[in-house]
Amino acid sequence: MIEAIGLTKRYGEKAAVNDLSFTVRAGQVTGFLGPNGAGKSTTLRMLLGLDRPTSGTALIDGRPYASLTRPLHTVGALLDASAFHPGRSARSHLRAIALSNGIGAARVDTVLDEVGLSSVAGRRAGGFSLGMKQRLGIAAALLGDPQLLIFDEPVNGLDPEGVHWIRTLMRDLAARGRTVFVSSHLMSEMQYTADHLVIVGRGRLIADKPLSDLIDSAAGTHLTIRTLPARRGELAAALEALDARVETRADDALAVRGTTPQEAGLLAHHRGIPLTELSIQRSTLEDAYMALTDDAVEYRAKEAV
Numbered sequence: 001m002i003e004a005i006g007l008t009k010r011y012g013e014k015a016a017v018n019d020l021s022f023t024v025r026a027g028q029v030t031g032f033l034g035p036n037g038a039g040k041s042t043t044l045r046m047l048l049g050l051d052r053p054t055s056g057t058a059l060i061d062g063r064p065y066a067s068l069t070r071p072l073h074t075v076g077a078l079l080d081a082s083a084f085h086p087g088r089s090a091r092s093h094l095r096a097i098a099l100s101n102g103i104g105a106a107r108v109d110t111v112l113d114e115v116g117l118s119s120v121a122g123r124r125a126g127g128f129s130l131g132m133k134q135r136l137g138i139a140a141a142l143l144g145d146p147q148l149l150i151f152d153e154p155v156n157g158l159d160p161e162g163v164h165w166i167r168t169l170m171r172d173l174a175a176r177g178r179t180v181f182v183s184s185h186l187m188s189e190m191q192y193t194a195d196h197l198v199i200v201g202r203g204r205l206i207a208d209k210p211l212s213d214l215i216d217s218a219a220g221t222h223l224t225i226r227t228l229p230a231r232r233g234e235l236a237a238a239l240e241a242l243d244a245r246v247e248t249r250a251d252d253a254l255a256v257r258g259t260t261p262q263e264a265g266l267l268a269h270h271r272g273i274p275l276t277e278l279s280i281q282r283s284t285l286e287d288a289y290m291a292l293t294d295d296a297v298e299y300r301a302k303e304a305v
């Protein structure tokens with residue numbers, strides 16, 4: 001389990017992270033989302049003991065990172081994919097980390113294989129493509145076979161094959177009961193990977209909920225209901241009597257908010273009103289995210305007038 005409790009980080013007057021509290025649970029992928037500058041990297045750095053909170057607490061398995069006895073066996077992290085000596089080979093880079101953490105050389109070959117770098121393990125890592133560097137960073141995170149994994153923007157700059165690979169890896173890790181916490185500024189990316197989302201804006205918590213709840217609660221989600229023209233007014237009035245909000249669209253369908261398909265379907269059935277369509281129009285995740293983070297975007301290109 002990963003926990004932030006009232007986590008705050010100030011740089012002078014500016015609060016990069018402001019009283020942030022959330023919990024990341026095992027067996028699922030939790031996306032950590034927010035616009036650029038929202039405080040995601042700063043939060044991850046505090047969780048990993050690389051930055052000291054101004055106030056509040058960051059816990060890994062109930063303890064501050066600094067007090068973990070075998071950190072690499074507890075939590076693996078990918079923060080900066082180019083954090084290695086460019087002259088070293090992938091294998092010697094991983095062996096150095098393994099050695100200083102009491103991990104055997106055989107494990108290095110296992111993780112190289114797991115991330116698909118076995119065939120280039122002897123090559124200078126400085127000459128690696130961005131995708132290969134990301135894989136090497138992930139191999140380092142997996143070395144200690146940790147229960148918790150933290151990835152900061154792991155798909156940035158990757159080609160579609162690399163993106164697909166990382167998504168699959170994260171889903172597999174979660175399916176094996178691991179805790180996976182992954183940051184991104186792209187909602188569209190998280191919709192394929194995350195089960196749960198922690199969303200931040202300007203250093204503050206905006207939402208902490210399952211992905212499906214987030215879509216369902218988005219303002220754009222509504223029912224489209226069609227009936228015979230002669231019964232439309234009666235159906236609209238009956239739905240309104242249930243406190244649903246009903247609009248008649250230009251194509252004569254009813255756009256209905258504030259009720260469920262079950263409720264609307266049963267109501268029509270009890271009144272003997274035939275329905276020719278009853279469907280849910282879900283807002284996209286992108287819509288939900290944009291609506292939530294609208295006020296929280298710090299640096300935005302001026303809209304064209």
Ligand SMILES: Nc1ncnc2c1ncn2[C@@H]1O[C@H](COP(=O)(O)OP(=O)(O)OP(=O)(O)O)[C@@H](O)[C@H]1O
Pocket residue numbers: 011015016034035036037038039040041042043185
């Ligand atoms: N060392 C620092 N000194 C001063 N300000 C900083 C420092 N590190 C981060 N900040 C500021 O804190 C805020 C949060 O930055 P952070 O990098 O955590 O955001 P982020 O959500 O990870 O953004 P991105 O998606 O762009 O990586 C930003 O406004 C940033 O300029």
